[in-house]
Structure formats: structure tokens, C-alpha cells
Amino acid sequence: MTPSNIVEFVRDIYQTSEFIPLHAPTFSGNEKEYVLETIDSTFVSSVGKFVDQFEQKIEAFTGSPKAVATVNGTAALHAALYMVGVERGDLVITQALTFVATCNALYHMGAEPVFVDVSPVSLGLCPKALEAYLSENADLTENGCFHTGTKQRIRAVVPMHTFGHPVEMDELIAVCAKWKLALVEDAAESLGSFYKDKHTGTIGDFGAMSFNGNKVITTGGGGMVLCATEDSGKHTKHVTTTAKVPHPYEFFHDKPGFNYRMPNVNAALGCAQMEVLEDYLVNKRILAASYQSLFSGSEFEFVAEPSYAKSNYWLNAVICPSSDEREQLIKETNAAGVMTRPIWKLMHRLPMFANAMRGDLPHSETIEARLVNLPSTPVWNKSVKRHD
Template sequence: MDNLDDFIARIRQVTGSETGGLHEPVFAGNEKKYLADCVDSGFVSSVGAFVTAFEESVRDFVGAQHAVAIVNGTAALHLALLAVGVRPGDEVIVPAMSFVATANAVSHAGATAHFVDVDEATWGIDPVALRAHLAEVGQMKDGRLHNKETGRPITAVVPMHALGHPVAIAPLLSVAEEFGLVVVEDAAESLGSFVGDRHTGLFGRLGVFSFNGNKTITTGGGGLIVTDDEALAKKLKHLSTTARVPHAYEFDHDAVGYNYRMPNINAALGLAQMEQLPGLIAGQRSLFNLYSEAFAGSPFGEVRQESAGTTSNYWLQAIQLAEGLKASKNELIQGCIDVGVSVRPMWKPLNRLAPYSAHPSADTPVTADLYDRVVCLPSSAFLANRHG
């Protein structure tokens, strides 16, 4: 395409000639020291001081009462759904625009993902469209909302803060209350993002974070659940450690549990990363300004900006292409990849994926449009350092 070189040049105006991966980790603190300390202690599995220290660090940063470290984000969301009472045969509302793990966690719980559209402003669940959809397909039966087309109860909603940008949480909570839905936040990408002065993950019964290698901070692989409910926190810790009943030596288990606790060696890495979190977020936010300047006045479109009343961690930078470039998205992406510039599309809509194409779904035109027009840009926090 004629303007491919211009598109690449604007990205390299920010990144320089070596962009690296889409979002690479930054190891510039105590990572090696804490990992060595963990190995020297002999406690590298799910029991150890680093697990507790990491939980406390995230808990205090977020402002939650309790935090439970889990082996990965998908497992954390699975466990969170079980803890709030999602059961086989239920339906759970999820955005059609999300990483597949959101829907997979619902499936792991034995429930059915029920897809709804996102809004243009936040790229998260559209509360207005959600209310209209539930009013159309739902009916109250025995005090619970049911899908009148499938007969299954709809028990929960999982808003996901896409690319780190908070959803319109206040009106969504209102809709959830109106229809009796439990809210579990998929905050996998939004560590360091706020609505007003309140951190994402604190609005639902539970909030779930991910620390995969491409997140703002990483534990290599890991997740964490936050809550202000002490009973839920105890339940999560119990279920995540195979539901073992405390005893000096006896192996007794009072429920079907899961081996889901984060290992100490992963938490050691995470604790060192938490010490750098403010600087990493500052780098990601600086990248937004740099990309906005690079694409200002261009024909390509607009760089994704945080919504009014929110503070985003800008985990992943993205440009929403102009309508006229929709047909050129794949060509732009392939052209960038061919010269070593790490860009990616948004996730394929979940209601188009083979495992979920037959699942209940509202119409999702905004999700479809964003998939056709959004390109994610190189977003590693260290890229901002090249500009002083």
C-alpha cells in the first residue's frame, strides 16, 4: 500500500529502529537478587515468604483488603467465578472483545459464556446495550434471571478492562444490580488503572489480575485475586491449595480443590517488579504522548486515549484506523511485521471463535468494527526511555 512506509516511520519515530516485541518485560531492579534468595531458601514452590510479600505489595498498591496469588490469570478467573457461586449450567456475560481466557475461564467453571457488545468510548462492556439485551432475552424465575431462549440462569457478568483502559463501571454496576448479576472484574491488563481514585478490580465482588510475561509487571506466569470480603479470601486460599484441611501431618481435604497457588519463585520475581511499578506505568503513559505526537495530523487515525474520569496504565498502545483504511488493516500489520516492527490486531471477536460460535450472543457491531480497525503498537515501557 502507498502509505505503509509512512505508517512504519511514525512508529519508529517513537521506538527507534529496534522495536522489540509487542510488550517486553523490564528487569532493572532486584529480580536476580530475589530469585537467588528464593533458590537459596529452598522454598521455590507454593509456600514461601515471597508469596506473602508479593500479595501484600499488590494488595497495598491496589487498596484492597485481601489478595490471593494464583498460578496464572486464567486459573485466577476460574477460581473467582467458582468462589462467587457460578456453577455448571449457568450463563455468564462476557464482552465479545476480550482475550480468549475470559471465556475459557467461564467454560472451565462449567458455565456458558454469553457475549455482549462493547462501547466505542471504553472498549469495555456497553452498559446501555447490556441492559437492552438482558431486558430482551431475560426473564425472572424463582428470583433469578434466566435466558428465556436457553432456559439457563444468567448469574454473573465479567467486565474486562481492555488494554488497561477502565470500563464504564458505574452504570455497569447499576445494570448488574438491576438484574441480580454478580460482578467479577477481569482486570488482567489494568494494574495501575483507576476510575476516579479507585483502582480497577475493587468494584466487583472480586477482581483478577494477570502477570504473564507481556503484562505491565510479570511473575513469568501468574495471577492474583483481590477482594474486600474476608470470607471469600479465605475460601480462595483454601480452594487454591487443594482444599487441604490444616493439620500438622494429616492429608485431609474437605472439597474438590485446585493446585492453583503461585509458586514462591514466581512471587520473588513479582516482588522485584512491584518495586518498579510506578516507573513502568510512567513509561507506558509517556508512550501514549509520544505516539499521539507521531500520528498527529496523519491520515491513519487516532491513538487510543483514556476516557474521562479514568486513569489508564496504557498497558498496550493502539491506533484506531480511519474508516477508509479498514480494508488495509491486515496489509499494514503484515508490512510492519515484515520489517521487524511488532504490531498486532485486536483479538478476533470471541463469538466468532470455533469453541464459542454457537454460544448465546447479542449483536456486536462495535466489537466487529474495532476488530477491523484497531492496530496495537509496540508498547514496552523501556521504549519511552529513548526519549529521555
């Protein structure tokens, strides 16, 4: 398998000699109609029917008791962490192999990340690594879980469903229950992914989703907090809308809040995208199967969904035989106009998180050195019915 083989394969899939991006938004339904409706109504900001409709569509699709729309995925994660009680000075365990937004949310809360290793099966937080770190570095008291060395409270665990592949949630929940830790799912990349029969983001205490332009569906910018109960959802919605107490004309806010509400114009885009989500997911799985067939029998390992899960295959990925071959693949494909990219740098390699506490990270380091993401925009399959 050579980079030129991969370029030829991708160009055949997309049937173009033009530049092929990693993941472009697809608009095939009522996007223009709904967005223009918001403009005609003048309700383009945080009040309007599409915000409520988008939340309801996400609730129906994911099975979440309550979904709360936000301006972006980082805001959704920030709100979820706030809701589980993360405070300044707390420690939150997460993975070093993640997008920086996961740690940025902690930084702006005054909390500190602690990095543990990922599983080679899911590319997400490893339950065994989590248990090992806690056993070696934490004390459990009647008041909660505390770091043995610094005496800081360990408040929560944040696994990320990397590239849409669900982590081992049952095992992580068991570890969190044992150590009295909240579990917040970073489900930014996993709309349409299921752990066993449950949608990602609905299994822990809270989940956070993203609808950035490069996600499975997009609202331009936007996020969503998935809440485990209706009551927690009502509280989340209140806090993310400046904690304003409803009144016909008075302005009274009963606690510090966030101005995180998703604008109606963005939600309109999301409503249209949700109408064709099922079709997008079907076509993404067709694309993933094509990649898996391409790499079958080669020295390159396609990243397939775990046996316990159904993934949305947000970004397709392959593990190269070596870091040198990864560099060659990235350079030659991009030079040929086919966008590929490495996975993110491990968070402790970034200057602002260089001093963060961490366990051993052998799987994270191997994946960082050898993984390449491949073009993953769903290709429309004629056998799949469109909803125009």
C-alpha cells in the first residue's frame, strides 16, 4: 500500500480531480428554506421556534430526557462540567489524546486536567488505566475522592468518543461509581454513535455535543448538552440563558449564568440537517466499509468500530506501520490535493498543559505517532433515498 494507491482510491470514491477536504458539510435538504424563514421572521438570535425544535429533534434521536442547545461544543462541555460541580482548583481526569477544547473548558473553569491513557480498541479513555491511576494516586473519603499528593479534589472524569467511536462506558461508569466521580461524556464527535443500544452522551451524568462545520451535521457553530434527567435539563437551560427568571418585562437573574444560548438561525440549519441525518450516517458507513476493504490485508490498520458499538465513523482513520510512513503518507497525499492529517498532539505537549499530572501513556503515544485521518465527507449513494 502506497500513498499514490490511497490518492487514486480516494479520487475514485469522490469522482473529482479537485482538492478533496477532510470533512466538508453536506447540504441536501431544507437548509436554505429554514434559514431564510428565520431572516424573514427577524427572530435570528436566541429566541425562535427552531431552537426548541432542534432540541426536541436531538432528544428524539438520542433518547436524552433533555437536550439544551448552546453556541458551541466547548460551551456545552463547560456547562456540563459546571452542572456536575466542578470548581476552581479541582482535578478532572481526561485523556491526553483529545482535541484541545476538552482541556480549554477545564482551564477556563480554573480546574486542572489529569491525563490517563486511552484504549487501543476505542481510542478513548481506558477504564483499566483510569482504575490504575486512581489506585496509585487517590484517596477515597466520605467527602469524595482526593489526590494523594496534592490533596486536591478529583471531581469528574471526561472520556471522549474519539472520531465517533464509543468508549467502554459500562467499565468507566463502574470505576467512577467506586471512586465517587461524576462522568461527563465528551460526545462532540459522536452524533449517531451508539454504545450497545444507548446513544453516546446519554449514558453518563451529562454529555456534550458539537455541531461545528466539520461534524456529521452542522449548525455552522453550535453545541448541545445532553442531560440525564428532565430536572437537570431545566436547570442547565436556566443557567445557560443568563439564569433569567421568566417575567413579562422585569430583568431578574437568580444566580451567575452563561450567555450560551444557540441562535435561532443556527438552529434552523440544524433542524434541516437532522431531517437527513439517517441518510448521512448510512453513507458514512458505506464509505468506512470501502476504506476497511482497501486496507484489509495490508500493513496499515483501519480504525474500525469496537465490537460493542455502532460508530458514526465521523473521521476515518488508519494506523500506519511506523511514524516515518505516517509522515510520508501525510506529505504525499496533501501534495496531491487529497487532505489527510495527523491526530492532535497529546495535550501535555502543549505549553499550557505541560505541567499537568499524568499517568503512563503508551497507547496514546503510539497512536499520536502513527495515526492518519482520511477524507470522510459522506458520498451520496444512489440506493439511499433522499429527503428533499
